[in-house]
Amino acid sequence: MTPKHIPVLTKEVIIALNLKANGIYIDSTLGEGGHTRQILESTDMPISVIGFEVDSSAIKSAAKVLQDYDTQVTIVNASYIDIPKEIIKLGLNKVDGVVFDLGLSSLQLGSSDRGFSFRSESPLDMRFNQAQEIDAWQIVNLSTEQELADMLKQLGEEPYARRISRSIVKSRPINTTRQLAKVIVQSSGRRIGKVHPATRSFQAIRMKVNDELNNIRKGLGQAISILPEGGRLVVISYHSIEDRIVKKYISEASTNCICDHKIIECVCSHKAYLKSINKKVIKPKPNEIELNPRSRSARLRVAEKLSDQNS
Numbered sequence: 653m654t655p656k657h658i659p660v661l662t663k664e665v666i667i668a669l670n671l672k673a674n675g676i677y678i679d680s681t682l683g684e685g686g687h688t689r690q691i692l693e694s695t696d697m698p699i700s701v702i703g704f705e706v707d708s709s710a711i712k713s714a715a716k717v718l719q720d721y722d723t724q725v726t727i728v729n730a731s732y733i734d735i736p737k738e739i740i741k742l743g744l745n746k747v748d749g750v751v752f753d754l755g756l757s758s759l760q761l762g763s764s765d766r767g768f769s770f771r772s773e774s775p776l777d778m779r780f781n782q783a784q785e786i787d788a789w790q791i792v793n794l795s796t797e798q799e800l801a802d803m804l805k806q807l808g809e810e811p812y813a814r815r816i817s818r819s820i821v822k823s824r825p826i827n828t829t830r831q832l833a834k835v836i837v838q839s840s841g842r843r844i845g846k847v848h849p850a851t852r853s854f855q856a857i858r859m860k861v862n863d864e865l866n867n868i869r870k871g872l873g874q875a876i877s878i879l880p881e882g883g884r885l886v887v888i889s890y891h892s893i894e895d896r897i898v899k900k901y902i903s904e905a906s907t908n909c910i911c912d913h914k915i916i917e918c919v920c921s922h923k924a925y926l927k928s929i930n931k932k933v934i935k936p937k938p939n940e941i942e943l944n945p946r947s948r949s950a951r952l953r954v955a956e957k958l959s960d961q962n963s
C-alpha cells in the first residue's frame with residue numbers, strides 16, 4: 653500500500669539512530685508507518701521496531717504499510733508517554749533508540765471527518781485518539797474568552813488572538829470547521845493568501861485538544877529513561893514552539909550544572925545524562941522540500957544517552 657504521508661528527513665533519521673545488529677528501536681509516533689518502513693528497508697541487519705500510536709485509523713494504515721515486515725514490527729496502541737510501562741509488557745526495559753515525529757500526519761490532515769483542516773467541512777473534533785473525551789468542539793465552545801486568547805497566543809503565536817477569541821465567543825455555538833474558519837478570517841481582517849488566516853488558530857486548538865506540549869515534555873523524559881548508554885534520541889518537530897521544548901530539554905540534559913547563571917557555586921548537583929549529537933539543528937535539503945513541501949518546517953535534533961544512572 654502506498655502511504656498518503658511522506659516521511660520527512662528519513663535518511664537523516666536513519667543515520668541518527670546509528671542502527672546496530674539485533675537493535676530494538678521505538679517509533680513513538682508511528683502514523684502510517686513511513687519512518688518505520690524506511691528504517692527497516694535501510695538495513696539487512698536483524699533489527700526490530702516497536703511503533704506507538706494513539707490513532708486507531710493510523711494504526712490500520714500502518715499495519716498495511718508494514719505487512720511485509722510483520723515479524724520485525726510490534727504495533728502498540730498507546731501514547732508515547734507510557735513507553736516504559738508498555739515495553740515492560742513486551743518483556744523489555746531498554747531499547748537502542750527512540751524516534752519522535754511530532755505533529756499530525758497527512759492522513760489526519762486530509763481526513764474530511766476529523767476536523768483537523770479548515771479546507772473541508774467537518775464537525776470540530778481534532779482528536780488524535782478517537783477514544784479521548786475532550787474534543788475541539790468543547791475547547792471552542794466551552795472555554796472562556798481569556799482561555800481562548802491565551803491558547804491562541806501561546807500555542808499558535810497568533811498576533812490577533814484577542815480579537816479572534818472575542819469573535820469566537822460572540823459567534824458560539826460553532827459546530828464545524830468551516831464555521832470556525834469563517835469567524836477567524838472575518839475577525840483577523842487578514843486576506844486568504846499563501847498562509848490561511850486560520851492556520852495558527854487551528855494549530856493552537858489541535859495542540860490544546862491533544863495536550864501536545866505536556867505530552868512532548870513527558871514523552872521525552874520517558875524515552876530517555878529507557879535508553880542505555882549510547883542509545884539515541886531522535887526528534888523531528890514542525891514549529892518553533894515544539895522545537896524550543898526539544899532544544900531546551902536536550903540542552904539541560906546535556907549540562908552538568910543548571911543553576912541560575914548568577915549563582916557562583918553550583919547547588920543543583922545536576923549531572924549531564926545526554927550528549928547533543930547535532931550542535932546545529934538539521935533541516936531538510938531543498939530537493940526534499942521540493943518533493944514534499946510539508947517537510948519545509950521540519951527540524952531534527954539528536955542526542956545520545958551518556959550514562960544509565962543520571963536520568
Ligand SMILES: C[S@@+](CC[C@H](N)C(=O)[O-])C[C@H]1O[C@@H](n2cnc3c(N)ncnc32)[C@H](O)[C@@H]1O
Pocket residue numbers: 657658659660680681682683684685686687688704705706707710730731732733753754755756757780867
Ligand atoms: C507526523 S505523524 C507521524 C508520521 C510517521 N512518522 C509516518 O512516517 O507515517 C505524528 C503521529 O503521532 C501520533 N501521535 C500524536 N500524539 C501521540 C502520542 N501521545 N502517542 C503516540 N502517538 C501520537 C499522531 O496520531 C500521528 O499519527
